Structure formats: C-alpha cells, structure tokens
Amino acid sequence: MLVRMSKAEITGPRSALLPVLETIQRSEVLQIDPDIRQRIDDGSVPEIRPLALDGKTLAERLFLEDLNLKVDRLLALLPKVESRESFLSPSRAVNSIASVIGKHLEAAEERGRRQESLQAELATVDRHLMFLATVESLAPKGAKAAGMDFIGVEVRDPAALEQLTRVAGRVLLGTEVRTARAQDGSYIGLLTTEKELAAKLKAGLHENQIPEIGLPAYLEGLSLPDKLKAAQARRAALAGQVTDLEREGKEFAVAWRGLYENVRSWLQRRLSLLRTSASVYETDRCFVIYGWMPSAGVEGLRKSLVERHGDVVVVEEREILNKDLDEVPVALRNSPYFRPFELMVRLLPTPRYSSLDPTPFVGIFFPLFFGMILGDVGYGLLLLCASAVLVVAGRRKQRRTLRQVGQILFVAALYTIVFGVLYGEFFGDLGARLLGFETGWIDRRTSIMPMLYFALAVGAVHVLLGLSLGVFTAVKGHHRKEALFRLFTIVTLLCVVGLTASYLLPVGELFRKPLLMAILVATPVLLLTGGLLAPFELLRTLGNIVSYARIMAVGLASVLLAYVANSLAGAAGSIWVGVAVAVLLHAFNIVLGVFAPTVHALRLHYVEFFGKFIETGGRRYQPLTKVD
Amino acid sequence: MDVVLNWDKVLMAFAAALALGISALATAWVQSRIGASGAGALAEKPELTATIIILLAIPETIVILGFVIAAMILLQG
Numbered sequence: 056m057l058v059r060m061s062k063a064e065i066t067g068p069r070s071a072l073l074p075v076l077e078t079i080q081r082s083e084v085l086q087i088d089p090d091i092r093q094r095i096d097d098g099s100v101p102e103i104r105p106l107a108l109d110g111k112t113l114a115e116r117l118f119l120e121d122l123n124l125k126v127d128r129l130l131a132l133l134p135k136v137e138s139r140e141s142f143l144s145p146s147r148a149v150n151s152i153a154s155v156i157g158k159h160l161e162a163a164e165e166r167g168r169r170q171e172s173l174q175a176e177l178a179t180v181d182r183h184l185m186f187l188a189t190v191e192s193l194a195p196k197g198a199k200a201a202g203m204d205f206i207g208v209e210v211r212d213p214a215a216l217e218q219l220t221r222v223a224g225r226v227l228l229g230t231e232v233r234t235a236r237a238q239d240g241s242y243i244g245l246l247t248t249e250k251e252l253a254a255k256l257k258a259g260l261h262e263n264q265i266p267e268i269g270l271p272a273y274l275e276g277l278s279l280p281d282k283l284k285a286a287q288a289r290r291a292a293l294a295g296q297v298t299d300l301e302r303e304g305k306e307f308a309v310a311w312r313g314l315y316e317n318v319r320s321w322l323q324r325r326l327s328l329l330r331t332s333a334s335v336y337e338t339d340r341c342f343v344i345y346g347w348m349p350s351a352g353v354e355g356l357r358k359s360l361v362e363r364h365g366d367v368v369v370v371e372e373r374e375i376l377n378k379d380l381d382e383v384p385v386a387l388r389n390s391p392y393f394r395p396f397e398l399m400v401r402l403l404p405t406p407r408y409s410s411l412d413p414t415p416f417v418g419i420f421f422p423l424f425f426g427m428i429l430g431d432v433g434y435g436l437l438l439l440c441a442s443a444v445l446v447v448a449g450r451r452k453q454r455r456t457l458r459q460v461g462q463i464l465f466v467a468a469l470y471t472i473v474f475g476v477l478y479g480e481f482f483g484d485l486g487a488r489l490l491g492f493e494t495g496w497i498d499r500r501t502s503i504m505p506m507l508y509f510a511l512a513v514g515a516v517h518v519l520l521g522l523s524l525g526v527f528t529a530v531k532g533h534h535r536k537e538a539l540f541r542l543f544t545i546v547t548l549l550c551v552v553g554l555t556a557s558y559l560l561p562v563g564e565l566f567r568k569p570l571l572m573a574i575l576v577a578t579p580v581l582l583l584t585g586g587l588l589a590p591f592e593l594l595r596t597l598g599n600i601v602s603y604a605r606i607m608a609v610g611l612a613s614v615l616l617a618y619v620a621n622s623l624a625g626a627a628g629s630i631w632v633g634v635a636v637a638v639l640l641h642a643f644n645i646v647l648g649v650f651a652p653t654v655h656a657l658r659l660h661y662v663e664f665f666g667k668f669i670e671t672g673g674r675r676y677q678p679l680t681k682v683d
Numbered sequence: 684m685d686v687v688l689n690w691d692k693v694l695m696a697f698a699a700a701l702a703l704g705i706s707a708l709a710t711a712w713v714q715s716r717i718g719a720s721g722a723g724a725l726a727e728k729p730e731l732t733a734t735i736i737i738l739l740a741i742p743e744t745i746v747i748l749g750f751v752i753a754a755m756i757l758l759q760g
Contacts, residue, residue, distance in 0.1 A: 605744070
C-alpha cells in the first residue's frame with residue numbers, strides 16, 4: 056500500500072537552522088520540498104523569503120567544498136589497502152587536515168606522475184628487448200655475421216611485408232629479408248646487408264616510409280649479446296624503481312587512507328546540510344522548512360526536535376491541497392509476504408499518490424499465472440531448491456535483490472507444484488510413465504479448448520478487477536466522468552462475456568436478448584463519457600482479455616517440450632543415452648520454463664492490468680538521510 | 684490401393700498452418716525491429732532492461748492469437 060504522507064512545516068529561530076537540519080538528517084524521515092511554498096496562499100505569511108546564507112556559513116561551505124574536492128582527488132590516487140580505522144573527530148581536526156592535505160596531494164600526484172613515466176619507459180624497454188630477442192633468433196651467427204649489418208623494421212600486416220621485400224630487392228640486390236613473430240603478435244622484419252651498403256638501404260626504407268626500429272643511445276655501439284644484457288639490466292632497474300614507488304604509496308595509504316575516508320564521509324554529511332539550507336525559507340527572525348514525511352513519523356520527529364532544541368522549534372502538519380496531489384512523494388510499504396514483489400512494481404514508473412499501490416495484486420496474481428503456465432510438480436520442486444539457494448545467497452544486505460528474487464521464486468514454485476498436481480505432470484508425463492502417477496484433473500496436451508476457456512475466464516476476471524480498481528481511483532481523484540466511463544465499460548464487458556458464454560450454455564438463448572438490450576443501452580453512455588474513441592477502447596479491453604490465451608499457449612508449449620524430452624529419451628535405445636537426452640532437454644525446458652512464464656505473467660500485469668487503474672508520474676520518496 | 688484425399692482436411696490444415704505461420708513471421712519481424720532498437724537504447728540507458736524485455740514480449744500476442752485461431756480451426760473443424 057501507499058504510505059500516508061503529511062505536508063510538514065518546521066519553523067524555528069534562524070540561529071538553530073543547522074543543528075535542526077542535523078536532527079532532521081538523523082531522523083531520515085523528511086523530504087525537503089521548497090516548491091510547497093509556491094502553492095501556499097501568499098497572503099498568510101507575506102514576509103517569508105528564500106534563505107540568504109550569512110557570510111560565515113557561506114565561507115564554511117566554500118571551504119568545505121574545496122576540501123571535499125581535494126580529499127576526493129587524494130583518495131582516487133591512493134591504492135585500496137586495509138588501513139587503520141580512524142577515531143579522529145573530523146569536525147575538530149578539519150583545519151589541521153586542510154593544512155596537510157595540500158602536501159599529501161602534491162606528493163601523491165608527483166608519485167603518480169613518476170610511476171606513469173617509469174611505466175612508459177618500461178614498456179619501451181620491453182619492446183626493445185622483444186626486438187633484440189627476435190633479431191638474435193634471426194641473425195646469422197659466427198663468421199657469417201662478420202662484416203654484416205642488421206636493420207630491424209616493423210611489419211604491421213602481410214601487405215607491408217610484401218612492400219618491404221620489394222623495396223629491399225629494388226634498392227640492393229642481395230639483401231636478405233627475414234621475418235619473425237614477436238611475443239605481442241606483431242611481426243618484426245630483419246634486413247641483413249653488408250656494412251658499407253647499410254646507409255643506402257636505410258635511405259631507401261626512409262623514402263618508402265617503412266619505419267625502422269630505432270634503439271636508444273645507451274645501446275649504440277654494443278654487440279647484439281651486449282645490447283640484450285644492457286636492455287635487461289635497464290629493465291630490472293626500472294622495475295625496481297616502480298616497486299619502490301608502489302611500496303611508498305601503499306605505506307602512505309595504510310597510514311592515511313582510513314583518516315581521509317572518515318573525513319570524506321563527515322564532509323559529505325556536513326555539505327549535504329549546507330546545500331539543503333538553499334531549500335529553506337526565512338523571515339526576519341525564523342527559518343521555515345517545508346517538506347513531506349510519512350504521517351506516522353510526524354510525532355516522532357516533533358518529539359526529537361523538542362528534546363534537542365526545546366519548544367522553540369515547531370512542527371506543523373498542513374492540509375494537502377488538490378494542487379499538491381501530483382507532487383506528493385510516493386513510498387510503498389507492504390506486509391512481509393508482499394514486500395519482495397515491490398521489486399516488480401519498481402521496474403515501472405512510480406504511481407501517483409492519488410493512485411493505488413499495485414504490489415498486493417502482483418503478489419497474488421503473478422505466482423498464480425506463473426504456476427498456471429509452468430504447472431509441473433518436478434519443475435516446481437527444482438525451482439523450490441533454486442529459490443532456497445537464492446535466499447541463502449542473498450542474506451547479506453548488499454544482496455537484498457537476490458533474496459527478494461529467491462522469495463518470489465519460492466512462492467511461484469509452490470504454485471507450480473499445486474498446478475502440477477492439478478494437471479498430473481511430473482517432468483511432463485515422466486511421472487505417469489515411470490512412477491505410475493495418475494493423470495490429474497485435466498490433461499493439457501489434449502484439452503486445448505477447455506484450457507483456452509479457462510485462460511480467457513481468468514483474463515476476464517483480472518481485467519474486470521483492474522477496471523473496478525480504475526473506477527475506485529477515478530472516484531478517489533474526483534474524476535466523475537472517467538469513473539462513469541469505466542463503470543459502463545465493466546457493464547458492457549460483462550454483457551459481452553455473458554453473450555459469448557450463452558453460445559456454450561444449453562439454455563444460453565434465454566439470456567441473449569436481455570444482454571443485447573443492455574449493450575444497446577450502455578453504448579450511448581459509453582460514447583458520452585468516453586468520447587468517440589470509446590468503442591475502440593472497449594475493443595482494446597476485449598483484446599486484453601484474449602491476450603490471456605498466452606497462459607494456455609505458453610503452458611502447452613512447455614508440456615509438449617517435456618513430453619518430447621521423455622519420448623526421445625525412451626527411443627534412445629541405451630539407458631545412459633536416454634538419461635542424458637532427458638536431462639539435457641528438461642534442463643532446456645526448465646530454463647525456458649522460468650523465463651517465459653516470468654516475462655508473460657509480468658506483461659499481463661504491466662500492459663493488460665496496470666493500464667486500467669494506475670496513473671504513473673509520481674515522485675519517489677527520498678528523505679534527507681545521513682548519507683545523502 | 685487408391686488413396687483418397689480428404690480435401691476438407693487438407694485445406695483446414697493448410698489454413699491452420701497459414702494462421703500460425705504468418706502470425707509467427709509478423710511477430711518475428713516486429714521483434715527484430717524492437718530488439719534492434721532496444722539494444723541501441725540499452726547501450727545508452729542500461730536501466731531500461733526490464734522495459735525492453737517487456738516491449739519485446741508485447742508482439743507475441745500476434746502469434747498467440749494466430750495459435751488460438753489455428754487450434755480452433757483444427758479442433759472445431
């Protein structure tokens with residue numbers, strides 16, 4: 056159900072504003088809404104105006120905003136480590152923290168820059184090492200290498216390799232081209248030529264824009280093995296420096312991270328208070344706060360404000376006006392059984408305060424539809440186990456959604472078992488084949504038309520319930536014409552349903568004329584209240600009822616798949632192959648069996664049912680909290 | 684042995700197949716359009732996942748109605 060809300064007006068001396076806001080923040084019940092003021096009759100308190108912060112508070116806010124930015128930057132630079140819990144009171148030490156954070160931030164940024172530059176150099180040395188290792192594997196050894204020069208080039212793709220061979224051949228006949236794949240997947244080409252001709256070859260490569268791999272100065276003039284050794288030594292030195300910097304950063308984080316996190320959380324609370332003060336009004340001597348809160352919490356807030364600040368702070372409940380109704384924030388509160396189903400309602404836009412909370416209806420009908428579609432004792436038992444696993448896995452507060460999904464699945468699994476007993480299904484017809492279970496009340500494989508009538512009857516009841524709730528919300532919102540239209544839609548719909556049923560009943564002919572007369576009488580009222588589009592609206596509602604045929608259709612698909620799984624398993628010849636086929640197909644069916652009923656049951660609610668009575672566009676209730 | 688074709692049954696089966704087949708194709712086409720647009724929307728707003736899944740399920744009404752008609756043709760003919 057929707058929580059009953061109150062429009063609250065809190066007044067007190069201006070000097071007590073921040074402490075009062077702190078108390079409100081601790082209570083976590085008031086959603087401050089400065090727009091309420093615009094809807095109040097201005098004649099009542101003419102001198103009221105938006106609060107202008109005094110110089111001291113303004114300076115505090117600017118100072119804290121700046122400090123907050125610095126703390127954020129510093130924490131982003133520090134590694135995440137287990138740090139000491141800080142018991143320092145940030146409100147007392149804020150000035151000292153502000154004086155040291157500059158140095159800490161500078162040191163952390165400098166460390167970050169050095170680390171970045173070392174990492175870049177390390178990557179370059181790695182690339183050189185890779186090149187040298189590849190060259191060593193390609194280059195001729197011993198006497199063959201005497202008097203030869205080696206030029207390394209990067210080869211990005213096979214086309215570049217072809218170009219390289221062509222250029223090398225054109226510039227100098229006799230130049231040898233070899234390629235090898237480096238560790239990172241790229242190709243490296245090695246051109247071997249006589250030392251005297253190397254300059255000409257390099258010029259040719261340059262002209263054709265083939266990039267030569269250049270080596271740094273510290274490797275110049277060394278032999279290939281010495282180049283490798285020097286590069287490896289350089290890499291080790293750089294890696295050592297990076298490790299030192301990382302250790303330094305970790306040591307700093309262990310010592311300071313806890314303190315700065317504590318400071319950040321205090322800063323956020325304090326700044327949230329100071330920012331909220333922009334939504335407050337003032338007179339010459341008082342502050343005025345307007346907001347929304349659950350009616351049940353008004354007395355509690357009043358008591359805690361009086362206890363902390365004396366009876367100079369007053370909480371008053373103001374009348375909720377018709378023009379306020381669209382702005383009242385909406386909070387849902389349901390019994391423990393229905394609470395998990397709020398998850399499904401929250402997927403849609405929030406209903407208006409003048410509308411209804413659909414959660415109880417989802418809690419009743421969703422598992423019912425799910426069970427009607429899946430309806431199998433075996434699948435139900437498996438889902439029951441899966442729901443238990445989800446509930447256990449979702450015990451932690453952070454995994455609340457998982458627990459709620461498990462709770463919904465638990466109820467849906469129970470309904471699946473109940474309908475499984477009614478249909479006489481245990482993994483399709485496996486129960487009847489192997490365990491000798493008797494068939495249930497209705498065999499879904501053969502009773503297609505009875506199941507269709509059953510599904511349509513359920514649809515008619517569901518849609519009519521939705522329309523009845525629509526009449527209720529229209530009356531509640533003082534929309535008389537709309538209420539009348541919905542009422543006559545119900546009457547016409549009942550007549551159409553009765554007329555259809557009259558063709559199936561033995562003495563149905565007796566009812567036809569009166570029903571037709573009733574439809575004729577209702578039609579002008581429908582046109583008057585719903586306009587020219589009323590007949591189309593009625594057709595749409597009839598289409599909505601027919602849409603419930605999916606309960607039968609998707610259920611039939613599920614039972615036929617189970618039947619096919621059992622038949623194929625029986626025809627396999629070998630018991631093990633049969634078991635494997637049955638397990639595989641039933642596993643596939645159960646995955647479909649969870650997904651399809653969920654989506655279709657939800658769709659029946661969202662499209663066919665909710666559309667009849669829910670007005671969306673409400674605001675979610677978001678009170679001022681300690682972590683804002 | 685001569686096989687006598689019961690043309691009534693053949694035509695009924697053909698009509699049922701058309702009712703289901705054409706509506707299945709229509710659903711598939713609509714779902715392909717919604718799926719493509721939905722994937723685009725999800726890339727920008729992942730919080731729309733539930734809405735997109737529901738939107739994808741909406742055109743399945745077409746094939747379900749086709750199935751109902753096919754069942755009525757076959758079972759009541």
